[in-house]
Amino acid sequence: MNERLEDIIAARRKKLAGLKAAGIDPYPPKTGRTHSNAQVLESFEKLNQGGSAVTLAGRVRSWRDMGKLIFANINDGTARIQVLFKKDELGEPAFQLLLDYFDIGDFIEVTGKLFTTKTGEKTLQAAAYKLLAKSLLPLPSEHYGLADEETKLRQRYLDILLNPETKEIFIRKAKFWSSFRRFLSDRGFLELEMPVLEAVPGGAEAEPFITHHNALDRDFYLRISLELPLKKMLVAGYEKVFEIGRIFRNEGIDTEHLQDYTQLEFYWAYGDFEKLLQFVQEMYQYVIQETFGTLERSYHGQTINWGGTWPRLDYFELFKKHAGLDLNDVSVDELKSFAAKNNISFEQSHSKGRLIDLIFKKKIRPLPEISLQPAFLINQPVEIEPLAKRDPNNPKAVQRLQILACGSELGKGFGELNDPIDQRVRFEEQMKLREAGDQEAQFIDFDYLEAMEYGMPPCAGFGISERLFAVLCDRSIRETVIFPPMKTK
Numbered sequence: 458m459n460e461r462l463e464d465i466i467a468a469r470r471k472k473l474a475g476l477k478a479a480g481i482d483p484y485p486p487k488t489g490r491t492h493s494n495a496q497v498l499e500s501f502e503k504l505n506q507g508g509s510a511v512t513l514a515g516r517v518r519s520w521r522d523m524g525k526l527i528f529a530n531i532n533d534g535t536a537r538i539q540v541l542f543k544k545d546e547l548g549e550p551a552f553q554l555l556l557d558y559f560d561i562g563d564f565i566e567v568t569g570k571l572f573t574t575k576t577g578e579k580t581l582q583a584a585a586y587k588l589l590a591k592s593l594l595p596l597p598s599e600h601y602g603l604a605d606e607e608t609k610l611r612q613r614y615l616d617i618l619l620n621p622e623t624k625e626i627f628i629r630k631a632k633f634w635s636s637f638r639r640f641l642s643d644r645g646f647l648e649l650e651m652p653v654l655e656a657v658p659g660g661a662e663a664e665p666f667i668t669h670h671n672a673l674d675r676d677f678y679l680r681i682s683l684e685l686p687l688k689k690m691l692v693a694g695y696e697k698v699f700e701i702g703r704i705f706r707n708e709g710i711d712t713e714h715l716q717d718y719t720q721l722e723f724y725w726a727y728g729d730f731e732k733l734l735q736f737v738q739e740m741y742q743y744v745i746q747e748t749f750g751t752l753e754r755s756y757h758g759q760t761i762n763w764g765g766t767w768p769r770l771d772y773f774e775l776f777k778k779h780a781g782l783d784l785n786d787v788s789v790d791e792l793k794s795f796a797a798k799n800n801i802s803f804e805q806s807h808s809k810g811r812l813i814d815l816i817f818k819k820k821i822r823p824l825p826e827i828s829l830q831p832a833f834l835i836n837q838p839v840e841i842e843p844l845a846k847r848d849p850n851n852p853k854a855v856q857r858l859q860i861l862a863c864g865s866e867l868g869k870g871f872g873e874l875n876d877p878i879d880q881r882v883r884f885e886e887q888m889k890l891r892e893a894g895d896q897e898a899q900f901i902d903f904d905y906l907e908a909m910e911y912g913m914p915p916c917a918g919f920g921i922s923e924r925l926f927a928v929l930c931d932r933s934i935r936e937t938v939i940f941p942p943m944k945t946k
Contacts, residue, residue: 469593472558483591488566490514495535501579505571512568520561539580540567562592613939626937629748633926636747637721640740646697646723651686660684662897663706679705683722689908691726691916699723712933713924720922728917730856730872737919738767756863756931763831772837779821784838785853808890810840828861843883845871863928870919877909
């Protein structure tokens with residue numbers, strides 16, 4: 458902390474003490490605000506003509522002492538408005554109190570009448586005022602803002618306060634999730650809340666976080682997916698269910714991945730794979746239009762059009778075309794040989810499914826002609842998806858869709874596997890991989906298998922994380938999370 462900042466803080470604390478000594482509560486319990494700043498600006502002419510006094514409140518964002526006049530701007534989070542304090546209107550003691558004890562950053566309440574200045578500025582002339590909260594730290598300059606990216610993330614409240622563009626991101630993000638919720642609710646889906654703590658983590662291939670439950674004296678996992686508990690609700694008799702909630706994956710950080718983030722998953726009894734493809738496209742287009750007002754978004758200088766009918770890309774065909782390998786009869790050795798020749802790092806213990814997935818992500822998915830504009834990737838090999846129903850036309854493939862756009866996966870759905878015997882076999886294969894050292898392979902969830910054995914209706918399911926929102930904003934995911942995890946200073 459430099460000396461000047463220390464002096465500023467000391468001066469503000471001295472002012473705080475002076476206010477208390479004068480019998481003024483610097484943090485009163487209530488305000489008499491009658492309107493928001495935005496309401497006043499929207500109805501300014503009507504309120505001005507009426508001549509009634511209004512009471513506004515907000516944070517002081519600018520302060521100009523002009524002798525017998527003080528011009529200030531206050532912002533309450535809805536809008537900024539100018540306030541005029543006149544010495545002859547307030548009286549000497551009240552005006553001097555402003556000069557002696559008030560600073561930029563303080564929250565104040567001002568009561569008075571509205572007028573328009575000669576320069577056309579809509580203004581509130583103060584007849585009375587009250588301090589609502591004294592600020593002890595000076596705000597960074599609005600002109601220079603916060604230059605350091607790490608400081609922006611650690612002190613996001615300041616970034617939002619000083620940067621209207623950052624503030625707008627999180628307003629849009631709220632619209633993004635509320636649009637999904639509205640779309641699903643309007644189509645008969647029931648929103649449920651499933652446990653965050655799970656005895657067995659399932660529904661995805663990811664390394665979980667572990668925590669200890671003191672009352673039960675046992676370890677639990679933070680959920681890595683919303684899937685399996687929601688699918689049990691289909692067994693219970695609900696037809697359409699969804700949840701928007703936090704999930705946790707103890708994996709690496711990059712521009713598209715965080716360890717805790719929001720995900721939406723829905724499950725639809727009697728829905729099928731073809732219906733799911735149509736439904737998801739309609740849902741995405743609705744949400745993007747509602748959130749951004751257009752179906753065209755810019756990503757890394759490219760125009761991405763989310764409208765129209767998205768093409769369907771066959772996983773087997775893409776693999777054969779771009780890697781020269783037929784997934785109907787490819788061997789593990791052939792996959793390892795291809796990976797080695799193309800400088801794709803892998804572990805000797807990697808399974809066939811893991812190798813296929815790795816080659817596709819490194820060699821094929823990045824191709825602009827495949828994954829720049831929105832498309833459905835379908836018919837993935839059964840080795841990479843333990844929870845999807847087999848394709849009736851090719852038992853070596855499953856009914857899985859991935860939404861590809863902007864070079865990334867932006868949603869995944871299935872014709873859900875509802876055969877408990879097939880599911881048990883696939884879980885057992887996953888456990889063999891886990892025992893061989895694959896920390897992302899799935900556990901066997903015996904409780905879920907038991908639920909399936911009571912009978913699960915044919916169904917479709919889909920999941921989407923907040924990565925989609927980050928991509929639509931053309932930003933890294935850390936920039937679209939208010940408080941992302943940070944390293945210790």
